[in-house]
Amino acid sequence: MACLVLGAGLVGSQIARLLVERGERPVLMDRSPQPQAIGQIVDLAAVTLVEGDVLEKDNLEKLLRGHRIDEVVHLAANPMLTIGAQRDPYPAIRLNVMGTANVLEAARLLGLKRVVVASSNVLNHHIAGGEGAGDAMDEEAFPRPVSIYASCKQAIESLGLNYARWFGVEFAAVRYGAVAGPWSGAGGGGPSNVFLNLIRSALRGEEAVVPAATLEWVYSKDAAEGTLLALRAPRLASRVFNLTMGSLTSPQELVTAVQAVFPAARLRVDAPADGTPALQNMTRASSLRRAKEVLGYAPKYSMKEAVRDLADWLRSQPLPPP
DSSP, X not given: OEEEEEOOSTTHHHHHHHHHHTTOOOEEEESSOOHHHHHTTSOGXXXXXXXOOTTOHHHHHHHHHHTTEEEEXXXXXXXXXXXXXXXSHHHHHIIIIIHHHHHHHHHHHHTOSEEEEEEETHXXXXXXXXXXXXXXXXXXXXXEESSHHHHHHHHHHHHHHHHHHHHOOOEEEEEEOEEEOOOOSSOOXXXXXXXXXXXXXXXXXXXXXXXXXXXXXXXXXXXXXXXXXXXHOSOOSOSEEEESOSSEEOHHHHHHHHHHHOTTOOEXXXXXXXXXXXXXXXXXXXXXXXXXIXXXXXXXXXXXHHHHHHHHHHHTSOOOOO
């Protein structure tokens, strides 16, 4: 039996690396595979990489049967996440909602051991309302998402929880913070690309832009480790878990972390040139209590350690042209 990772990008490639290190041969499926970028993270000879679209339900089920898959990690995402969904909502809604529905339905029909789906901490931050104070008889009982991407993530969590409740599908959702980490390919969210460009610029000795917002981050290696913990936990006493660094990082704290690794770095705190809506101030850190108690998750990478690890990885790779 094998694990299928849907979406072989920033986090998916790290999950594949961890599985290979455990002696397993995961199957990676991506609509547009990037073998060169994936191969910088995990040995391509140790994985099975296939091209495929999670929106093609029959082909997905055929792949699950053909490779004798019993576990699925679903990370397939729309381009640029929050930004992309705001710019082009319909394909983002279709991929997030129907893609997840296809995975859950396949899990129901084939009796898969477990499905773990990538959610997002936008559900902890991109919300408003709740004037009904939790009274379910009031129309405004609960806060509602204020972005298309957050609305999609709320929908897929609800779908998964109901597949678990009514059909016995072993489902878990992991809410990632803004993900930073090694990746040379296309894709990733706005914050991920801003962080990567920041460290690349610091390495080149160029002026680097620090986002002018307090954010909640997670390093891709921690995100991968937490996802595998959710996939392999003997018993899921809860089904939705926050996976972050466990703290907020202000612009000045990010400056301090970068300067600890690059003492001579020229840094400028500013808003990204594209006006990234995902880089809005966050005021509270997500609780890691459930992830710690149920999964045993504890982030290994502080912001300074994340900066150092990413810088070391970039130094080991050919830098792209300016």
